[in-house]
Amino acid sequence: MTGSYSRSASASFTITDARYVGGRVGADLRLLHNLYGKPGLDSIENYAEEVAVLLNRGFLGIVDYGFRDTGTNAWRLRLRYTATVDGQLTDSRPGSFPDPVDLTGYGFYSFLTYSSAFLLLTSSEQIGVKETLPISRTTGTAPSALAGTTSMGHGYARNGAGVSRDVYLA
Template sequence: MTVSMTRSASFTITDARYVGAKVGTDLRLLHNLYGKPDLAVIPDFVEEVALLLKAGYLNTVDYGFRNTDSQSWRLRLRYRATTGGQLLDSRPGALPASVAVQGLDFYSYLTYSLAYHLLGAAEKSRFGEDLPFQRTGAPEPTASLGTTTPGHGYGRAGTGVTRDVYVAL
C-alpha cells in the first residue's frame, strides 16, 4: 500500500496573524522606547496587516513619527508585502533607541497592492467593512536625507513582510 501526503502551501489567516503579531511586537517596542503608538490601537494595526496580507491587498505600511510642518518622516518602520523567494522570519526588535521624536506625531501610512486597485468599488467597500478602521487619502510623508536599515522580515507559508527602518539625519 502506498500512502502519499501533500502539504498545502496556502497562506491562511492564522499565518497572516502570525506575521501581523510580529509587526505588533515592533509597535509595542516602539511604544516602550518613545511612548507611542497608544497600546490600545496596536491590535487594530495588527489585524489590519493580517487581513490585507491574507487577501493580497497590502503593498506597504509605514509606522513612525513625522514632522507635520514638513510632512517628512523622522523615524519610520516600513513593511513591504513579500511572497515567494527567501523570506526572512526574524525576531522583532532591533529598533533605534535614541531618535529625537519629542513633539512629533505618531503616524501610519498604507499603500495597497495592484490586486486591490483592480477591485471594483463594491468589492473594495465589502472588504473595507472587515477592517478595524477606515483609512482616508492623504499625501505620503517624505523620507529624504537619512539612513535606511533593511534586513528584517517576518514570514510564514510563503508570504510575509520585509521591514526597513528609516531615520532622518
C-alpha cells in the same frame, strides 16, 4: 533566530499564518510604544489585525508606521513593511531598532498603500474590504523620507508570505 522560507504551489497561506506575521508587526509597534509612548496600546492590536487581513487576502502593498513632522510631512523615524510572497523570506525577531532618538514634537502616523490586486477590484469590492478592517483610513499624501538612512534586511514570514521591514531615520 533567522530562517528562510520558500512558498510551494501546494502551500496555502491562512489567516493564522497572516496573524502570526501581523503579531510580529504588533510586537515592533509595542516596542515603539515602550521607547516613545506611541502608538497607543489600544490601537496596536488593530494595526496588527489590519496587516493580517490585508496580507491574507493579497491586498497589502506597503504600510508605514512612525513619527513625522506634521508641518513638513517628513518622517523622522519610520518602520516600513512591504508585503512579500514567494522566493526567499526572512523570519526575524521583532526589534533591532536604531538607538533611541529625540522625537519631541513629532506625532505618530501611519500610511498604507494597497497592492495591485486590491486596485483591480471594483470600487464596491474595495469598499467591502475596507469595511472589514479594524482601522478606518482616510486618503492622504505619504510623508517624505529624503535625508536619512535606511536599514534593511529584517522581515517576518510564515508559509511563504510575509513582510520585509526597513527602518528609516532622518
